[in-house]
Amino acid sequence: MMSLALVLAAPPLAAETHRFTPTVFYTTYSFAHPPALRIKPGDRVVTKTIDASGADW
Numbered sequence: 001m002m003s004l005a006l007v008l009a010a011p012p013l014a015a016e017t018h019r020f021t022p023t024v025f026y027t028t029y030s031f032a033h034p035p036a037l038r039i040k041p042g043d044r045v046v047t048k049t050i051d052a053s054g055a056d057w
Contacts, residue, residue, distance in 0.1 A: 015042040022047070 020037050039045060 013040070013042070015044060016040070017044045017046060020045055020047040022050075025050075 016039075018037060018039060022036065024036075026033050037045065
């Protein structure tokens with residue numbers, strides 16, 4: 001019961017904002033590709049996308 005009280009009393013972690021500009025692109029989905037970014041629950045990601053020809057930033 002004491003450990004539950006300690007968990008509930010802990011302040012929530014502050015969410016972070018991650019700015020991500022891709023530099024490597026893949027045309028497939030695969031577990032072999034490394035993660036582009038690691039985030040935690042509540043974090044925000046600001047990014048840009050491109051189309052298949054590499055335009056539209």
